Amino acid sequence: MRAALINFAYLVAATLFVLGFKGLSSPRTAVRANMIGALGMLIAVVATLLDRGIVSYGVILAGLGAGSAIGAVLALNIRMTAMPQMVALLNGFGGGASVLVAGSALLGALALGQALPYQSSVATAASGIIGAVTFWGSLVAYAKLQELVPGRPQAFPGQQILNGGLRLVSLLLGAWLVREPHATGLYWGLVIVASVLGVTSVLPIGGADMPVVICLLNSYSGLAACATGFVLNNNGLIIAGSLVGASGIILSQIMCKAMNRSLANVLFGGLGAEVATGPLADEVYAGKVKAASPQEIAMVMETARRVVIVPGYGMAVSQAQHAVRDLARLLESRGTEVEFGIHPVAGRMPGHMNVLLAEANIPYEKVKEMSEINPSFEQTDVALVIGANDVVNPSARTDPKSPIAGMPILDVDKAKTVVVIKRSLSPGFAGIPNPLFAADHTLMLFDDGKKAVLDLTAALKEAT
């Protein structure tokens, strides 16, 4: 009876998770949706604590206490610009937990002398592999995003063969474990091989592809939880895990589409690792780039009726979001219409720019998706690009040989005047020059994102 009650509680928790995801369909209901999800988790945890199998609570409470403290400190102190790292780290913990739970369950079953059905041993192997890849892959992603290791793709010869070999070995160890579940050494061997695989799979992937990698690891962390659910025969884990797995897969697909690349290409291609072909930077830029002062740009903006601001990763790096809001408000107070255009892969994770603009109190109605904002550039007087490069590169439309050919871009070049704030002419992650910077109607403001926006705001105030 008690077991049935616990299972009912899991059903309630799973329902709340689904309702929580559903509520994320609008910013208005989202805060409550997140609380509904958290409530579901609380119910699941409390129900589990009532399980008859539990004989000692000390260890559990110590673990819950320590984890809550660490989690709360992390969550309350992280800067919004560092959100991709945070998500990567949390993914990793989820994957790590799955590895440990499956390992502990395996050892526990053997200690109790229980026979392991195929379902358990297959799922144990799956938890070990997916969990270890998630844990180490996420730590590498974290290190890259935090710039502890270089963000550029770290390619080495024979890498694909090595990764393929590691994948094969981990699967073989998994199959062996299924045949001989009593050889627990096999489990740890499999975890070690999968750990190496996690590191060597993410290391070659460049910073600009991080959104896809994080989404994928997100999905893995869910699938690892699912696999653990199959180990423990627990529907709560399976349902919650598959929801997360689905979410990660959908987001990875959206990201890939926004880069016009396949998932395989992102994972194995290493954009920016190969030498870019096509026109050299000197040919594109020579004598055509017009650098302007904040005062000159303020004069153009003064008369603008409509301004579209396009933020990229550079805005996050220089923490310019609050300065950008002040500029937008100043423009609006002068009667200029201001909107924001966001490319799906701007920043280092899906929706990263939206979070930063929300942090600066910019109403989300003014922040438009690519498909929504693109038709309006022709009626836009000034497109202000802050720290974005590849996502506004018209070569994607015009040059079929370009590495980014066919990638959907924000059509800022169709605005009457384009202002680009950027530290230098250095290429973006695709490693190619951007003809936009050399266009007749483009003005470059070479400076740090935040300083440039502050200078621009000051110049515009003076002009008034």
Place this chain on the structure above:
Amino acid sequence: MEAFAVTLTVFVLAMFVGFEVITKVPPTLHTPLMSGSNAISGITIIGAILLAGLDLTALTTTLAFVAVVFATINVVGGFLVTHRMLEMFKRK
């Protein structure tokens, strides 16, 4: 095998529900979606709790303890950071 068929059914149906619900989340909220779903993937916490409470051997308990810590960081950190972000979207 019968039990497996049931759990597999649950898995497949839950995947479909996931796809249906999550495609309706607007791009604006994709970051909170990720951190929130992250928190939910910390559901492994219930497996960790079960094993930590069994008190079988020193090794299983130690592994499970670390798993409880990891999963709790995932759950608490995930929900809190999502809450922080969503609060910013709410205010005008």
